[in-house]
Amino acid sequence: MSQNVPLFARKLLAPFPLYTYPPNTPKRYASCHATLWIYPPLSKDGVLSADVECLKWQAYLALRGVKGLRIRTDVDPQGCLDVRLPSLQAPLDPSTPGTAGDDNLDLHAAHHIPAWADAVLNQSEDALEGYKTESDRDESQAWIALLEGNIHAALMLAQPTSSLLYRIFMFDTTVSRPIESYMAPPLPPRAGLLSLLPPQALAFLGPRIPKDAIESRYRDAIAALSDRLGTDQWFLGSKNPTPLDALLFAYLYCILSLRSDSSIRAEVTRRVNLVAWENRIRSQVIQAFSRSGHDHEKNM
Numbered sequence: 001m002s003q004n005v006p007l008f009a010r011k012l013l014a015p016f017p018l019y020t021y022p023p024n025t026p027k028r029y030a031s032c033h034a035t036l037w038i039y040p041p042l043s044k045d046g047v048l049s050a051d052v053e054c055l056k057w058q059a060y061l062a063l064r065g066v067k068g069l070r071i072r073t074d075v076d077p078q079g080c081l082d083v084r085l086p087s088l089q090a091p092l093d094p095s096t097p098g099t100a101g102d103d104n105l106d107l108h109a110a111h112h113i114p115a116w117a118d119a120v121l122n123q124s125e126d127a128l129e130g131y132k133t134e135s136d137r138d139e140s141q142a143w144i145a146l147l148e149g150n151i152h153a154a155l156m157l158a159q160p161t162s163s164l165l166y167r168i169f170m171f172d173t174t175v176s177r178p179i180e181s182y183m184a185p186p187l188p189p190r191a192g193l194l195s196l197l198p199p200q201a202l203a204f205l206g207p208r209i210p211k212d213a214i215e216s217r218y219r220d221a222i223a224a225l226s227d228r229l230g231t232d233q234w235f236l237g238s239k240n241p242t243p244l245d246a247l248l249f250a251y252l253y254c255i256l257s258l259r260s261d262s263s264i265r266a267e268v269t270r271r272v273n274l275v276a277w278e279n280r281i282r283s284q285v286i287q288a289f290s291r292s293g294h295d296h297e298k299n300m
Contacts, residue, residue: 062288063241081109154218
């Protein structure tokens, strides 16, 4: 304690010493390899995230042909750019890995990953994003909306959620987007007194789950995906993989990872072309992410 503090004050504060600690921030893993920060995989020995958004970017990088990728699963979203996973930690100069060290590393938010991949692969930005025609690119937006809408709602329905009592007694105040908000077309608004509550309060009360409507729209969506894919190598008949292929794989993988008695899972397993396509893409994505990337977490 500073000697400038009066003696009586020092004696008064002596039983309450002030300790300072370094900030609790995630350590950077010094590597010349790109490292994707993701939510943990479904299994300890796996490399594929259990989170659709993280897995989508894993698939995107793998299908673009980026090699030597690593993963990191011990970073909280609060420590990431945009306060969300995934984030990409990579050398400052993509074309020259350089030596390991914090000064040679940069951190990228998810929406900057495509530009980083272009630089790594020495490719110019493709206005069509890999699609054959502008019409195909426009059509892809409808399929993306279907995946992120009705199919995402069904996946949420199949996954366990915390109850209202749990959120109250465990002081879990996390407000997530209601499951019904993913559905297209949207459900009619709530009636009565509940219509007066703000969206945040309605989300805390829990979702208004129209199970039959979600499952019906999900079945139609899976059937449409299977018919449109057919026997093509890539969705929409593209010659090379596109962002839509990465997103489709992420959803198929998460759906096929559900328990075996899940009706949501069964809707995919009965369509041979979707299962075979997911299995082929999964092998490519796993090969792009080395399991040795887990080793550094044990030494931190």
